[in-house]
Amino acid sequence: MKSSRLVARDSLRHGIPEKYKLFLMLLPFLVLVLIFSYLPLLGWRYAFYIFKPGFSLEQSQFVGWYWFESIVSNSYQVAEIKRVIVNTLAISGLGLLVNCIAPIFAILLNEIRCRKFRTSVQVLTTLPNFISWVLVYAVAFALLNVNNGMVNQALLALGWIDKPLNILASSKNVWLTMTLWSMWKGLGWSAILYLAAIAGIDQELYEAAKVDGASRFQQTLHITLPGIAPTFLVLLVMAIANLLNNGMDQYYVFQNAINKSSIEVLDLYVYNISILGGSFSFGTTVSMLKSIISLGLLLVANGAAKIIRGSSIF
Amino acid sequence: MHTKRTIPANRLKRNRTSIGAFAFHLINYTFFFLFTLLCIYPFYYIFINTISDNQLTARGLVTLYPIGIHFENYVQVMKIPGLSTAALVSVGRTVLGTMLTVFASAFVSYLVTKQKMWMRSFWYRFIVITMYFNAGIIPWYILMMNLGLTNNFFAYVLPGIVSPFCVVLVKTYIESIPSAMEESAQIDSAGYWVRFTRIILPLCLPILATVTVFSAVWQWNMFQDTLFLMTDRKLYTLQFVLYRYINQSTALATIIKNTQGAVTIDLSAVQTPTSVRMTVTMIVVAPILFVYPFFQRYFVGGIMIGAVKG
Known part of the structure; x- marks a missing residue:
């Protein structure tokens, strides 16, 4: 002092x-x-x-709650919003499933005895996390495009298909392919947190269990799983808080005229109606509602975590 | 990550004798081998396509190893008008943006650990809470427009200078440094600035390496700000140009035609849409591929602290 x-x-x-x-x-x-x-x-x-x-607010016409009402005013708009919200929740919901795969991935990786192999897997599977969605799309295009994509060439050579599949421009299974790409990009990275949690578990617990005759599987079930539960809970809370925030990059780059109706999540919809469609006020209304609901979700999820775990995550 | 695990000899022996365990390990190794292959093969595939005969790659015939190796693609692609400008913009925003973010994270973190500051904890919360809310993209876009940050290079660097996530990372780290370290300098009645640059900054280097790597990757990968704010071609980034090349094949064909002023006789080096797309992809991904193996541990270190602090 x-x-x-x-x-x-x-x-x-x-x-x-x-x-x-x-x-x-x-x-x-x-x-x-x-x-x-x-x-x-x-x-x-x-x-x-x-x-x-280009106009100031003073030059603009005040319309009160008009835009909020317009979301539910006519059946066309209601159907649009419903479609977008269903897309958003479906893709986020599938994302939650991926959240459950990451701990399994980490537990299995931890069972690998060869240290060099384990480290290499860990380093190489986290690599895709650090490339942008544009690059992921470039990769997807190189592998899947209809003219000379590697996957189509291989399937044709094997005689499994007669003509090339246009996987990127298809309205089928869009939610699933989007989830698979998210998984390709993010699974290795999400697993790292769990690997750290596993490494932090007291080794004596395993020793004690072994003395009691617990099998490897029983040890995983009764020691490893409870050991990584707090990490899982924190990530789950974050995922729930972000149910409406899928981000826009991934869906923007994969978007095309054919898959648009099932790929348009809220963030992308706001972009499309505002920047492309010119309805700035309506876009603001939608994204404002989204922000408020997200904040609510965050508080609710955090409260739930507080009750379950006894401590909030913030 | 790097804890050494000693495996008791008896466990090894038991597993080696059990068929079930053997089958489990076989499947486990196979699964991870295949998943890892899935993660890295695409990069290898694109790379071998950029150095192979362009007539073969256009027909999708190069899949396992390069055929007719040449490096002409990289030379030709850099001649495409706009690409070198985009590279310059990308490098510029990454270098400048990262330097500013690293400095700001370190200095802000140092300041908010000072108990004497007026309303210290309020200001800290004022910064950190911005991690959890977001006004939405359209209000942000209109603000950037009103600030004159459309078609302006500074739009790439200014908004990211204070990153709450990085501030949390560095502040946690500074708090772990024994205060005696700093007090030793205080005796010589050195100012905050001197203490920050001479003592705190060198001690923070490990965490600043993490911040540098995170920030650089973030800057390099950023796509959305160009999409929203930039209509001037001179300010396009590599990410944005790449996206356009993939999606606009007609535009690409025109570009290719224009670049081939001096007609090459060697057909294998004549640019095709495929060769341009793959080569540009490789150029954009190369910096990440190069730095990643060396800095992987910094990424991991960063997410650990970040996750603990939430």
């Missing part, structure tokens, strides 16, 4: 008390956070106007 004499001398020399000096040093960064994270919230006002880019 600094003595009070020193503090006094400091403030005398610089003219500003130390506590404000520290704050002033932080201030530029706080301003950045204010601008890029808080100011967009003011944009929610656009949900109550007919806003067109």
